[in-house]
Amino acid sequence: MKFRHLSRIVSLAGCLALSACSGTQDTFLLPGGPIAAAQRAELIKILGWTMIAILPVFMLVPVFLWRYRYRNRNARYTPDWDRSWLLEVLMWGVPLVIVAVLSTQLYRTTHALDPYKPIASDNPPLRVEVVGLDWKWLFIYPDLGIATVNELAIPEKTSVALDLTTDTVMQSFMIPALAGQIYAMPGMRTKLHLLADAPGRFEGENTQFNGTGFPAQKFQAIAMTQAAFDAWVAKVRAGGQPLTSDSYAVVAEASTGAEAQKRLDAQTLPAGVIHFATVEDDLFKTVLHRYMHGTPVPPSAQPGAIGYDPQAATGEQDR
Amino acid sequence: MSTPNLHPGLNLGTRHGAAHEGAETIVFGFWIFLMSDLVIFGLVFASYLTVANPMGMAGGPGPADAFDLRSVFIQTMILLTSSLTFGFATLAMRHEHGRRAIAVWLGVSLLLGLGFLVMELRDFAHMIEVGAVPQRSGFWSAFWGLVPLHGLHVAIGCLWIVVMLVQMAVLGLIPVVKTRLLRLGLFWHFLDLIWVAIFSIVYLGGLMP
Amino acid sequence: MSNAILGRLDLSSLSIWRAIENPTGSELIGAGAAMLVIVGGLAAVILLTWFRLWKPLWRDWLTSVDHKRIGIMYCALALIMLARGVIEGALMRTQQAFGLHGGFLAPDHFSELFSTHGTIMIFFVAMPFIAGVINYVMPLQIGARDMAFPVMNQISLGLTATGAALVMISLVLGEFSTGGWANYPPYTGGDFQPGPGPDYWIWAIVLAGIGTTLSGINFAVTIYKERAPGMDFLRMPIFCWTVICTSIIMVFALPPLTVAALMLAADRYLDFHFFTNDLGGNMMNYVNLFWLFGHPEVYLLVIPCYGIFSEVISTFSGKRIYGYMSMVYATMSIAVLSFCVWLHHFFTMGQSASINVAFGIASMAIAVPTGIKVYNWMATLFRGRVRMTVPMIYATGFFYLFVVGGLTGVMLANPVISFQVHNTLFLVAHFHNVIIPGVLFGLLAGYHYWFPKAFGFRLHEGWGRAAALLWIAGFSFTFLPLYWLGLQGMPRRSVTFSDPAFQPMMWLALFGAALIVSALGCIAVQLWISIRKRDQLAVPLGDPWNGRSLEWSIPAPPPAYNFAVLPQVCARDDFAEAKADGRAYRAPGQYEDIEMPDNTAIGMIVCVCATLLGLALVFWIWWLAILSFAAMILALIGRTFRVNARHVIPAAEIAAEHRAWLARIEAAPAVDRLEETHERNLGRAVLEQPGRLEAAQ
Structure with missing residues (x-):
């Protein structure tokens, strides 16, 4: 029809439009x-x-x-009609x-298509917590105890439940080929559900302007078979570094993924990607609640702010 | 264009001639301005309501720690009385009781307005003392954005009364002075109305258990 | 950092100094723009001095309270700012065309460009242009002598000019915000942008916004109270109806912007926590407040342009507007609905699906009255006698392109689609697609249509056609490709991109931008040539287009008092009816003295004080802020002591002028529409007979 x-x-x-570029899908068309x-x-x-x-x-x-x-x-001419x-x-x-x-x-x-509504699928859903940082995305897998920067691996045919926030200004998270976008805002939790039908690589991005590194804030969402996903998890666990409050403070600094990768000596991974084998407990909640404590967050402890100081921020978080 | 029915509000009556006719356009314009101002207050109220909760207070002092209902009640009475006395001033103008009568009632309204401001400033000082400052939390930011905005309006109203007292003395009760007094009256009563909302929503609402 | 005398103003605030210290391409472009502002200002001063124009400028223009002169000044301001806005847009297109992993602009400079471009185009091009056209035309159409509040009108202009001046000064001193025209916190809060940028935005917007609110009050009161005898509401031209709707929006929709901007200022200056991340601030309140203004704003802009198209299409089709009542209902319902849809600017903020549904349906509902209007204009063409003059070329472009904008608007009104294309170039393409064909084409059509009325000579037709066609082609090439890029997921405000597939569309868009720049060039050349050839283009008798409403019934340019005798209106399209009945161009039985307001300097005083106030606040020069604010208040209070600031134009003088004009009408040849753009057209039209044309001839 x-x-x-x-x-x-x-x-x-x-x-046609995509024939020129690599195998990454970046549009809902x-x-x-x-x-x-x-x-x-x-x-x-x-x-x-x-x-x-x-x-x-x-x-x-x-x-x-x-x-x-x-x-x-x-x-005919009917001027008065x-x-x-x-x-x-x-x-x-x-x-x-x-x-x-x-x-x-x-x-x-x-x-x-409400983004807050879980998607029905046969496999058990995967939970991922997303923290928007200037100018990169941090993905925490709370049930697996691992985390990554700028690489979102997901098993195919599995509903992925994302919880989002940011530790800086407002951002908007989108993987066009999988689902639409949702804002991520400091001190607030938004939700998004998505599901990939088959293995593939999809481009993800921030669409809400947040400073000079904004166009570099892209990441790969990689859908893989369950077996490949398990292997990926094992690889992250074996090769990643721990995500402590110290390394988080460095990641949180205003920098592109590539710059952060350099700071943390993870250049063996694809550009802009960092793997973390362990995650300090409740990091997502800590980030979320930092703004709800009733204590001021001075620029020195505010990732993304002018005058942010990772050392001071660590002290702040320990308090 | 002259229509027998003027807009609603304070009218002078046809025997005031030019002032009565001038009011047609001028006071109508002022009504529209007040509507715009009302939208401003409405939005600041709405902002206040969105943060009048524990999250907005961010662990800082709440209404019960900083509000002094007795003082606010007295302020309310003062402001309502000033509206009454301003009404007398308008009636004195309408019924041509002379400049002196108008000036006296305006003066009384001015004093009441100033009294209100003094009491409000004392309340603010108390709030600063207990740490209920706008820098403390979103809630207090909204409070300090709303209540002093009304206070600022009252201060402007007081300045306006002073200017009108001078103009009555210098220019006499010419039509343009009369229509200005009409507009000032609308402004003054409008502030009363806003205050009633502040009193019921911010103060009474804030102290409700 | 900050001292008592100069606040935080220092040598490095000068963009030219920054370019000397760090001569990168981006800084040099910035310095070049600053030089342009300084050189342009100096050139203006020198020219004015050389030709001894200061006195006439002051006496006839800057201190004038005549709605016609104020309207012309608004339009001049808008055209100057339009030049800057278009150049900025072209610069951004160029950057993005070369933006695959690079380009020549620094990211911060690019961000400043999209922020100033948006701010200027909305607040200092579209709004003043509209205020200008309304100022000029509306009182003439309703048969009034002036605005209800002429002095306040001048003050509105002064405040608008203040905002524009602040944005221009930001090129020379300091830098502008990088937060876009919507300036969302927390990105624009003190923690993330401590510099003067967002403060420029705040004060430019607040000061100009107050001016716009006052304009809205003025327009509304003028229409409600100053209509000529017999000019019932339902006899008003459609343009006046659209002005009512726009002024209602001005009065009610500007306050949210003022509130949002001032709250942001409180956060930045006084450490308040309205929109901060910590201590209970909530940026979502800003987003709501901003769009509570922002959405009605776009209707504020486009509704008067609907009015202009109504006048243009009806005049150049030689017909009554089809479906007058439908038009009135449609305009009113658009104005009301415009307040109920603001949430569609952030369907993606995480609220419940039911809320999104409600606002999505409300947004789509606006398509109904808008569609009615388009059909009504088409029905107006039907069985008319259509002349393809420049305004009609714009109208044709509008028909096609605006409908495409409406289509993508319906798409964006759907939350499901919005989740995908929000914040992408699709959105950029959409709002340019409604604002350029809708607002700008409307205003340019109005500019051609009413220019002869304002200056007594027509604009050159050939250059006008070239400009119109270039605008239409330029728009299509620039923005239609952006739809595609948006569907491909390219975010707006990206200084660079990494997908080579985007490249061809970017080049296409750059080509379009070049066409738009040449369109602007054509408009400048057209103005120059028209002034040079003004004798051949002269239409002093006042009715070059066989007009239908009252503004065409008086000489061009009209006298200061507009109407020698206030017209008695008997019908809709009264002047067309009068010409048909032979009522037109009759000398009245008697003339009366006319009282007009005196010139005053108060608008200029407010403008200068407010500009100083804005600058002082941006750079924390507190003494100057207090001083300029106090001076402004004292000047305003002082002004209220000047009563009876009016002068009388004697009846004899009016009678002499009017009779002389009537005599010229009597003697002049009436031309038919074939000679509309011919030298023979002096502004008196021959009556068009209904039926087939040969029967009439």
Whole structure:
């Protein structure tokens, strides 16, 4: 049908645009999971429905401009004609119907695709805690006791439940090919659920401007088979360093992933990636609650701030 | 354009001639300004309400530690009385009781306004003493954004009364002075209304168990 | 860091000094812009002195309270700022075209550019341009002699100029915010940006915002109270209806911005905790307050442009506007709905799906009245006699492009899609797609349409057509590719990018930007040529387009008092009806004295004091802040002691002027629409007969 036809065109064009780059998927036009796929379907549906209202404008404007041009002596001229009940009903009625249809659609999909809603899947869900930092993402796997910077490995066909916050200014977390974005804000926890249908590499990013390193705040989300994921976890456990309050304070400093990687001597990993074999207990909660303690967080203890001092920050956290 | 029905609010009556007609446009404009000001207060109120909770107070002092209901009640009475006396000033103008009568009632309103401000400043000093300062928490930031904003309006109102007293003396009760007094009256009563909201929401609401 | 006399102002605040110390390409561009401001200012001073124009400038313009002159000054301000905004936009496009892993601009400089570009385009181009057109046209259309509050009108202009001046000064002294035009905390809080940047934004916005609120009050009261006899609400031109809606939005939607900006100022200056990370601050309040202003704001901008298109399309089709009542209802419902949709700017902030649904549906609902308007304009073309003049070219571009913007608007109103394209170039493309074809094309159409009324001569048609076509093509090439990049997930505000697949679209966008710059060049050349050829383009009789509303019934340029005798309005499109009935151009039985307000310097005093106040606050020069604030208040109070500041224009003088004009009308040839853009068009139109054209001739 019309919609399916359109969708084929859209994916074809998406492929064309991507043919130049590496194997990383970075758009919901080429979805890697059910959420992004549903979002693409929604886009196409809206495109189709609104065409009913838009195509008449596209087609009739040039017709009218030509037919009723001043020099055309054959066209009728009715300077005082200014209303018609039939037209009035059509003009109000058609857009109303379209908006009503789209509204019911919106009601259904917004609830169905609520990012706070877990995604049904056969495998047990994976929990990941995400801390946005200037200009990198820290992923903590609370059930596995490991953490990474700028690398989000997930098993395929598994619902991933993300809890997000930041330890600096507001950021927005998005892996376009898997799911839409959600803001991460200091002292607050937001949630996002996503699922990858098959192994693949997806680009993730921050979309909320947060300073000079902003365009570098990208990461890879890697969906893998369960076996590959287990191997990855083992690798992180074997090769990673501990994530202590000291190393966290260094990671939290305003720097790109590559710069932080250098500071922590992890250059053997892909650019910008750091692995942590152990994580200090409740790091996510500590970050979340730092702003709720009722004590001021001075710039020296505020990651991302001008004048942030990792040493002072460590002292602050120990207190 | 002259229509028999003027906008709602304080009217002078047709025998005031130019002042009555001038009010048509000028006082209407002032009503619109007040609506805009009301939106400002509404938003500051809304901001206050979003942080009037333990999270907004961030472990700092709460309303019970810093509010003195007796003092605030007296302030309320003073301000309400000043509205009454301002009403007398307007009536004196409307019924042409002479400049002196108007000036006396304006003066009384001014004194009451100043009294209100003095008491409010004493309350603020007390709050600073117990650490209820805007630097302490989001809650106190919102409080200091809201209540002193009203206080600032009252101070502006007082300055305006002084200017009007001078203008009545220098220019006499010419139409433009009359319409200015009408607008000042609206402003003064408007501040009362805001205060009633502050008293009930901030003070009574804050001290409610 | 900070001293008592100069606050935190020091040598390194000078961008030129920074470029001398650290001559990188980015700093040099900054210094070049600063030089441009200084040289431009100096050149203006020298030219004014050379041609001895200071006195006329002061007497006829800066101290004038005439709504027409104030309107023209608003438009001039907007056009100057438009030049800066377009150059900044082109600079950003160039950076991004070369932005695959690099480019020539430092990230901070790029961030300043997108922040000033947005701030300038919204607050100091679109808003003053709209305020200018409303100021000029609305009182003429309702048959008024001036605004309800002429002096306050001048003060509004002064405050708007203050904001623009502060943004211009930020090129020379210090730097501007890097937080975008929305300036979200905590990024713009004291911890993360301690410098003067966000403070420039705050004071420019607050001071100009107060001016806009006052304008809104002025426009509303003028329409409610100053209409000519017989000008019922439902006889007003559609443009005036849109002005009512816009002024309502000005009065109610500017306060949230003022509140948000002042709270941010309290955080930055006094260590308050409205929006900080710690101690119970909540940045979500800022986001809500800002968009509680921000969304009505875009309708504030576009609604008057709907009005301009209504006038233009109806005039150049030689027809009544189709569906007047539908237009009124649609405009009003857009104005009301605009207050109920602000949350769609942050569907992604983590609130419940039900809230997103409510705001999503409300946002989509706006598409209904907007669609009605587009259909009504099409129905106005239907069975009309359409002349493709410059305003109509803009209108045609508007028909096509604005509808595309509406389509993507419906997409963005859907939370499900918004989760994907929010904060990406898709969003950038969308709002440019409504603001350029909707607002800017509307304003430029209005500029061509009413320019002859304001100056007595038409703008050159050929250069105008070139500019219009270049704008349409430039817009399409620049922004349609950005939709695609946004769908590919490219975030907005990226100084560089790493995906080579984005490159071709970036080059396309750069080409478009070059077209837009040349469009702007065409507008400048057009103005220059039109002034040189003003004798051939002259339309002193006042009705070059066979106009339909009252502003065309008076000479061009109109006298200071607008109407020799206040018109008695009998119908909608009264002037068109009058021409048809033979009521037009009749000498009145008798003329009366007209009382007009005197010129005053108060607007300029407020402007200078407020600029000093803003600068003093930005650089912590407390003594100057106190002094300039006190001076401003004293000047305003002092002004209230000047009563009866009015002068009388004697009836005899008015009668002589009016009769002379009527005599010229009598003698002048009436031209038909084939000669509309011909030298023979002196501003008197021949009556168009209904039916087929040959029958009429």
